[in-house]
Amino acid sequence: MQIYAPRDYPAPDIFKPILDDGYHDLFITVRFHTVAEDYDFVLNADPDVPGYLSGVPHGNLLIDIWSDQDGEDWVASTVFKVTNNTLELAISRAFGDWRNKGLIDLMATRAEMIIGDGQVLMGMENSPDRVW
Numbered sequence: 001m002q003i004y005a006p007r008d009y010p011a012p013d014i015f016k017p018i019l020d021d022g023y024h025d026l027f028i029t030v031r032f033h034t035v036a037e038d039y040d041f042v043l044n045a046d047p048d049v050p051g052y053l054s055g056v057p058h059g060n061l062l063i064d065i066w067s068d069q070d071g072e073d074w075v076a077s078t079v080f081k082v083t084n085n086t087l088e089l090a091i092s093r094a095f096g097d098w099r100n101k102g103l104i105d106l107m108a109t110r111a112e113m114i115i116g117d118g119q120v121l122m123g124m125e126n127s128p129d130r131v132w
Contacts (some may be wrong), residue, residue: 009033009062013044015069016025018106021030026075027066028107032057033080047110058083060090061115063107065098076103076129082112087115089123092094092130 026092030045045052049113053061058125061080067073076094081097092104104127112121124130 010042011020011071012064014046015071016047016067018065020045024041025067025069027069028110029062029064029066029071030110031062031064032059033062034054043112049116050113051116052114054083054118055084056115061087061111063110065103065107076107078104078107080108082098082119085119087111087119087121089121089127092127094129102130 009031012031015029017025018028028047029048030052031054032043032045034041034043036057043053044050047063059082061082063078063080064074065076067075075098077092077122078089079091081090087124089104089108092107094101094103104124108124112119
């Protein structure tokens with residue numbers, strides 16, 4: 001299945017706040033891209049609902065973090081390949097001052113929560129934007 005750049009997917013619809021400390025506002029979005037019965041579609045998912053995408057077919061889980069609720073200022077991005085057994089980090093990026101601040105790990109944790117139990121998380125060691 002083709003992985004596109006996150007900006008090449010339809011814009012996210014559901015923005016949920018994850019940080020509001022008076023200095024920074026951060027919002028998280030989740031989209032799931034799959035091909036089912038020869039139909040290519042993207043589903044917007046609620047990042048606060050555990051197991052929201054449990055039992056989904058194979059696809060790509062895109063999790064992005066923004067500094068605004070309009071999706072104009074992109075802070076970090078991940079794409080996870082989802083199978084019946086694995087949740088594999090395929091691509092990760094954090095930008096500017098947000099590099100090495102733990103956002104990639106936060107997005108991986110959200111991915112595990114949204115997909116539900118059963119998948120093994122893989123590929124985190126390949127991210128250049130993680131705190132070690």
